[in-house]
Amino acid sequence: MIQExxxxxxxxxxxxxxxxxxxxxxxxxxxxxxxxxxxxxxVILPRYxxxxxxxxxxxxxxxxxxxxxxxxxxxxTSSSGPGLTLMHEAIxxxxxxxxxxxxxxxxxxxxxxxDILGAQSDYFVVTRGGxxxxxxxxxxxxSSGQEIADLVxxxxxxxxxxxxxxxxxxDGVSAQTTESTTLPAYNDYSAEFDTSGWAFTGTxxxxxxxxxxxxxxxxxxxxxxxxxxxxxxxxxxKEQMWEQDGVEDAELVVAxxxxxxxxxxxxxxxxxxxxxxxxxxxxxxxxxxxxxxxEALGSCVQNILVVEMNLGQMxxxxxxAVNGRIPVHFLGKTGGDLPMYTLADMIAEADRLLGE
Amino acid sequence: MENLSAKYGKTLNLDKLTSxxxxxxxxxxxxxxxxxxxxxxxxERTIAIVGIGCGGFSHHYMDIDAIEATHGRAPSFALGYxxxxxxxxxxxYAGDGDTCAIGLGDLLHAANKxxxxxxxxxxxxxxxxxxxxxxxxxxxGQVTATTAKGRDTALQxxxxxxxxxxxxxxxxxxxxxxxxxxxxxxxxxxxxxxKAFECQVRGLGYSFVEVVVPCPTGLKMRVRDSYARxxxxxxxxxxxxxxxxxxxxxxxA
Ligand SMILES: Cc1ncc(C[n+]2csc(CCOP(=O)(O)OP(=O)(O)O)c2C)c(N)n1
Ligand code: SF4
Numbered sequence: 001m002i003q004e005x006x007x008x009x010x011x012x013x014x015x016x017x018x019x020x021x022x023x024x025x026x027x028x029x030x031x032x033x034x035x036x037x038x039x040x041x042x043v044i045l046p047r048y049x050x051x052x053x054x055x056x057x058x059x060x061x062x063x064x065x066x067x068x069x070x071x072x073x074x075x076x077t078s079s080s081g082p083g084l085t086l087m088h089e090a091i092x093x094x095x096x097x098x099x100x101x102x103x104x105x106x107x108x109x110x111x112x113x114x115d116i117l118g119a120q121s122d123y124f125v126v127t128r129g130g131x132x133x134x135x136x137x138x139x140x141x142x143s144s145g146q147e148i149a150d151l152v153x154x155x156x157x158x159x160x161x162x163x164x165x166x167x168x169x170x171d172g173v174s175a176q177t178t179e180s181t182t183l184p185a186y187n188d189y190s191a192e193f194d195t196s197g198w199a200f201t202g203t204x205x206x207x208x209x210x211x212x213x214x215x216x217x218x219x220x221x222x223x224x225x226x227x228x229x230x231x232x233x234x235x236x237x238k239e240q241m242w243e244q245d246g247v248e249d250a251e252l253v254v255a256x257x258x259x260x261x262x263x264x265x266x267x268x269x270x271x272x273x274x275x276x277x278x279x280x281x282x283x284x285x286x287x288x289x290x291x292x293x294x295e296a297l298g299s300c301v302q303n304i305l306v307v308e309m310n311l312g313q314m315x316x317x318x319x320x321a322v323n324g325r326i327p328v329h330f331l332g333k334t335g336g337d338l339p340m341y342t343l344a345d346m347i348a349e350a351d352r353l354l355g356e
Numbered sequence: 357m358e359n360l361s362a363k364y365g366k367t368l369n370l371d372k373l374t375s376x377x378x379x380x381x382x383x384x385x386x387x388x389x390x391x392x393x394x395x396x397x398x399x400e401r402t403i404a405i406v407g408i409g410c411g412g413f414s415h416h417y418m419d420i421d422a423i424e425a426t427h428g429r430a431p432s433f434a435l436g437y438x439x440x441x442x443x444x445x446x447x448x449y450a451g452d453g454d455t456c457a458i459g460l461g462d463l464l465h466a467a468n469k470x471x472x473x474x475x476x477x478x479x480x481x482x483x484x485x486x487x488x489x490x491x492x493x494x495x496x497g498q499v500t501a502t503t504a505k506g507r508d509t510a511l512q513x514x515x516x517x518x519x520x521x522x523x524x525x526x527x528x529x530x531x532x533x534x535x536x537x538x539x540x541x542x543x544x545x546x547x548x549x550x551k552a553f554e555c556q557v558r559g560l561g562y563s564f565v566e567v568v569v570p571c572p573t574g575l576k577m578r579v580r581d582s583y584a585r586x587x588x589x590x591x592x593x594x595x596x597x598x599x600x601x602x603x604x605x606x607x608x609a
Contacts (some may be wrong), residue, residue, distance in 0.1 A: 011559075027442050054441055054463040055432065063429035063462065064436030067405065068424050093426050200421045204400040210415060212421040227571040350555055 001047075001186040006308065009178045013145045014078065014104050015040035017152040022188030023102065024050035025068050027061045030081060032108040032116040033172040037078035048186070058083035061187045062090030066132075072195030072209060074156065074188070078104040081114055081122055081170065084129060091165055092131025096213035096224065098198070099235075100159035101154075103167045106175035107309075109335045117339045118172025120258055123313035126167050127287045134225055136232045138166045138239065139286040139310040143174065145181035151284070155188045160193035160234060169286065171309055172338060174259045235288055237246040242290035246272060246279030249300055252353055254280045255318050259340065264307075267346050278350055286314070294321035301326050303353045308332040309340045329353060341344040357599040360372060365394040367418050375413045379579030381569020381586070384536040385545070386414040386480050388567075389449065392550040393420065398445050405430045407450025407459065410484040410571075414449050424581060428459025431466035441554055442587065445556055447474035452493040453483040456518050460492070463518075467564060469529015472556040474563045477518060479594065480571035488574035492516040500574075519566050519599055529561035530554075531599040535568035537587035543597065552582050560602055568594045 001020055008016065015037045018026070026045060028038035041052040053099045061077055068075045080089060084105050094101060098134040107122045109115035124140045138158050142148045159166040170331070200209055215221035243261070246268045247253055254264050261282030277300070281293045294304075304326050305313040313329045322328060331341065331349045364370055368390035376383045393402050404415040408427040415422030425433040430448035437574040438446050448455075455463055455477040466473065482500055483489040493515045499505035507515075522528045530552050534545035545567055552563035568590050570582035577585065 025436070027436060055435075056461065058463060059429070060432040060435075060462055063432035064439070065427065066429075067423070067425070067433030067436030069441040070403075070433075070437055073440045075436070075440065089426050089480060090429070200403060200423055201441065202401040202403060202421055203419065208419045209421045214412075214424060345591070 003182065003185040005180055005182045007178060008145065009036055009176060009181050010145045010148060011036035011106060011175050012040045013148045013181050013183070014168070015044060016183050017149045018043050018076050018102060019048050020184050020186050021152045021156055022074045022190045023124045024048065024066060024073055025075045026050070026052045026340035027055055027064045027068070027075070028052065028079065029055055029058050029061050031080045031083045033108060033118065033175045034078045034080045034083070034104065037104055039346060052269060059089060062087035064163045065101055065256050066094050066097070066099060067089045069094065069101045070200040072199030074100070074202065075189035076102040076104065078106070080108045081110045084122060084125065087129035091137060092129065092133055092135055092231040093213060094165050095135035095137060095228070096133070097211055098163040099165070101165050102155060102159060104164055105167060105169045106172050107169055107185045108172045108194050115335055116172070117335065118175065118309065119334045119339055121313070121334055122169060123286060123308070123310060126169055127317070135228065136235070136287055138162070138164055138235065140166065140168050141284060141286050142168065142170060143258050143282065145177070145179045149181050149183055156189040157192070158239065160190055162231060163198070169258070171258045201292070229313050232299070239285060240288050240290040240292055241284035242265060243282040243284060244293055244295045246281065247281065247297060247301070248279070249277055249299060250279030251277040251302050252305060252350055253301050254278065254295060254307060254346070254350060255283070256280070257283045257286060257314060258290070260309065260346070263343055263346065266343055267350065271347060276354060283314070289317045289321065291321040294318060297322070297326065304328045305353055306330050307346055310316045310334045365391070365397045367420065367506065368392040369417050372417055374417060376389045376410065377573045378574045379570065379582060380410065381480055381536050381567070381571065382411055382414060384542060384569050385476065385569060386417050388542070388546045388549045389414070389447070389476060390418045391546065392553045393418070394562070395550060396553055398553070398557060401443065402445040402447070405433045405437065405448045407417045407448060407454030407524050409451040409454050411449055411451045411454070411478050417550070423533065428454050428457070429462050430454070430473060431473070432483065433461065435466055435469065437472055438471055438473050445553065446608040447476060447553065449476045450478070451484060452477060455524070456492045456516050464521060466526050467522045467562050468525050470525070470561045472559050474552045474556050476552070477566045479566050479568050480550070480574065481515070481590065482571055482574035484571045488576070493594070495589060497596055510546045515547055515593060517594070519564060522564060523599055527561050528564060528600060529602040530563035531595065533568065533594060534596050535586060535591050537568070537583060537591060544596065548598060551601060555603050558603065579597040
């Protein structure tokens with residue numbers, strides 16, 4: 001497949017990017033607004049010698065995903081809130097088992113069965129973990145079709161470098177946005193990594209390997225967790241990503257991820273044009289959270305405004321990152337006919353905080 | 357110590373002390389599985405996906421790659437694995453609780469998909485590992501840790517007949533229930549387990565064997581009595597039989 005620019009729904013951009021970057025097997029169960037990922041995977045994966053497999057539930061989806069990941073091959077799944085909830089049994093398992101995979105969550109309104117409209121309400125479940133035990137997954141939050149295409153290779157590398165599930169979250173509004181994206185030429189990024197040292201492919205070329213996540217002694221359980229702790233510390237240290245602009249002399253910093261983060265570019269350029277000292281930080285990795293972006297804010301910053309399509313989730317991480325140094329305000333909602341804020345709403349709140 | 361592995365083949369690792377209780381039926385079934393793998397010459401490309409429970413230890417006694425799945429999900433793990441590595445032989449091995457309580461949905465859908473994977477369900481009518489609680493296959497009136505007055509059909513229904521549920525599924529190409537109650541029964545069980553693997557090796561489709569076994573510890577019985585129960589009450593209800601055998605048809609692999 002050659003590099004080409006297509007006008008695609010962002011869910012389809014996920015499918016195209018994953019297949020072009022080496023995903024061979026995709027497992028899924030229909031759910032709006034994620035279904036278009038599996039639909040396109042069903043059509044395109046056979047062209048790459050792969051296959052989309054529809055399972056009977058997201059429990060089965062994530063279990064099949066884990067089984068396939070044991071071979072060392074690049075595998076992925078896609079879902080939305082209620083499906084992601086069911087997948088957590090296997091996500092926690094894969095963290096303990098050091099299995100790489102890609103998970104795409106097109107976030108919709110929750111809790112319960114919620115609403116199919118877009119939201120950012122899965123921030124907690126992906127960054128805190130919806131399964132038992134001390135585990136982390138890398139969480140990437142692209143804000144446009146182009147950023148999906150650009151981040152997928154990086155996500156695959158992280159999944160294999162750290163042997164960890166990598167979760168892409170996107171609000172359902174961005175997921176269903178149709179826009180032009182330049183898709184990469186085919187390249188299997190997982191092929192950069194040698195899996196022969198750990199994959200469970202049969203004893204022809206290695207002594208018996210057993211994937212065991214249960215501890216046979218209390219010491220085993222302790223050591224497994226210490227190994228995980230060390231890995232998570234490395235990831236936290238090396239892999240924080242964010243976009244920022246105008247923060248150096250800002251009086252107000254707006255922090256948002258996904259679509260509201262994307263809108264911050266317009267917010268800052270418009271308010272700066274009016275002479276207002278506003279900047280923004282858009283976290284790209286939600287875990288590891290880009291603490292450093294907030295730690296580096298100067299004393300000029302008098303307020304931080306966090307905007308989310310939920311009732312206040314990432315705002316907790318912003319508060320932890322600034323640790324009381326700067327007042328943190330929150331603007332958020334979820335659901336309704338327009339499940340997000342307009343640029344005018346965001347500017348009005350920013351003006352209010354600037355005392356205008 | 358004498359090197360028993362050298363004597364009995366490479367798959368079975370007899371040099372390891374087992375974790376099974378004395379008289380546990382898992383010991384017999386584990387050996388039969390290992391012998392089938394050995395005889396078919398597929399050891400280097402066979403992967404065990406074991407459930408949670410006493411049967412989860414079974415892979416330790418076979419020198420093959422193994423995955424300890426989450427509770428009940430081994431059939432789904434196996435489907436994913438087989439899709440990604442069709443050249444390998446994948447079987448699941450778990451107790452009745454894992455296979456047909458928490459895992460019934462995964463099991464029936466895997467069977468119905470008909471992909472060439474193999475399931476060994478070891479039915480001892482209790483949750484062994486957690487201490488002898490009721491399972492879906494607990495017999496009517498059977499006293500367990502959670503049915504102090506015996507299984508009550510008004511509340512808990514009747515023991516689940518699992519292979520019977522797969523009889524109408526076209527993708528299931530080998531389907532049997534066996535037991536380890538007597539030496540003769542064990543020889544029959546050995547034949548069925550081997551055929552179940554052969555079914556996969558030849559790419560025919562899904563294969564399933566339930567093996568009815570005693571759990572002396574969970575049943576709080578002497579080993580001898582638990583085998584007598586296996587030969588009588590258990591197999592009266594769970595009738596050993598080969599429901600379907602399409603291993604005789606021409607190769608499609
Ligand atoms: C999700 C989950 N629920 C419960 C358990 C606890 N548990 C461990 S083994 C087991 C039952 C095993 O019984 P069975 O499958 O019949 O196997 P046996 O031990 O008899 O071989 C249970 C309920 C668990 N590990 N995971
Ligand atoms: S508790 Fe039962 S199933 Fe478990 S090892 Fe002992 S006898 Fe076997």
